[in-house]
Amino acid sequence: MIEKLIAWSIKRRELVALGAIFVLVGGVFLLRTMPVDAIPDLSDTQVIVYTDYPGQAPQVVEDQVTYPLLTTFLAVPKVKVVRGQSMFSSSFVYVIFQDRTDLYWARSRVLEYLNAIQSRLPAGAKTRLGPDATGVGWVYQYALEGPGYSPDRLRTVQDFQVRYALQSVAGVAEVASLGTRFCSTLPGSSPTA
Numbered sequence: 001m002i003e004k005l006i007a008w009s010i011k012r013r014e015l016v017a018l019g020a021i022f023v024l025v026g027g028v029f030l031l032r033t034m035p036v037d038a039i040p041d042l043s044d045t046q047v048i049v050y051t052d053y054p055g056q057a058p059q060v061v062e063d064q065v066t067y068p069l070l071t072t073f074l075a076v077p078k079v080k081v082v083r084g085q086s087m088f089s090s091s092f093v094y095v096i097f098q099d100r101t102d103l104y105w106a107r108s109r110v111l112e113y114l115n116a117i118q119s120r121l122p123a124g125a126k127t128r129l130g131p132d133a134t135g136v137g138w139v140y141q142y143a144l145e146g147p148g149y150s151p152d153r154l155r156t157v158q159d160f161q162v163r164y165a166l167q168s169v170a171g172v173a174e175v176a177s178l179g180t181r182f183c184s185t186l187p188g189s190s191p192t193a
Contacts, residue, residue, distance in 0.1 A: 044080070045097040047110045048130030049073075053122065054089050062086035064122050069093045072117045076109050103132060131174035 009016050051065050066084040073082045073095045081096040097106045107129060114127060121127065144154045144162065158177055166175045 044099070045101040045103050045106050047095045047097075047103075047106050049093040049095065049110065049114060049127060050130055051091040051093075051121075051125050051127045052089065053091065053125040056089055056124075058086045058088055061089070061091050065125050065127075066091045066093060068117060068120055069114075069127075072113050073110065076113055078106070078109075107132060133173040 049069060051061075051069070053061050053065055056064075062084075066086045069091070070082050070084045070093060073079065073093060076095060078098045078101050079095060080098050081094075083094040083096070085092045085094075095106070095110050111129060114129075118127065144158055146154065149157075155177070163175045163177065166172055
């Protein structure tokens with residue numbers, strides 16, 4: 001078989017050369033027009049539902065918040081896996097969708113189902129969706145410093161000035177203040193910018 005292919009290629013050198021030129025030109029054209037990510041987003045489409053239930057033990061959070069949310073989100077279309085984690089005073093539910101599911105479509109479906117179950121959750125439980133960042137979202141950390149500024153003054157500047165300024169920047173999904181460290185999450189399905 002291979003001998004026949006080689007013999008055919010030798011007899012038709014011009015055709016093989018023309019094919020190689022065609023492939024080369026096509027490759028150069030695709031190279032110039034194809035979008036390339038520095039870090040391709042291979043993560044699943046995921047929506048995080050965070051619930052704050054102050055003063056409750058992990059078992060109470062599991063029984064009254066996490067389990068009802070898990071069973072409800074299993075019925076969302078295109079869902080692949082639903083995972084839950086209960087901790088003291090809080091619950092995290094991760095709704096993972098099938099490949100190629102649009103993130104904003106997934107978020108709107110989860111929000112619809114969340115609104116439907118909200119009346120069955122305890123009155124003190126406050127539920128919200130996590131940021132619309134992917135698994136390869138960039139995290140930028142910074143520290144506020146200034147001579148003569150106390151830590152509580154720096155925290156006030158962070159919470160009432162810097163935070164709101166960063167949230168208004170295009171591409172910033174969330175600004176989380178952590179003590180004296182601050183983080184910004186950027187949705188980064190194509191972090192080439």
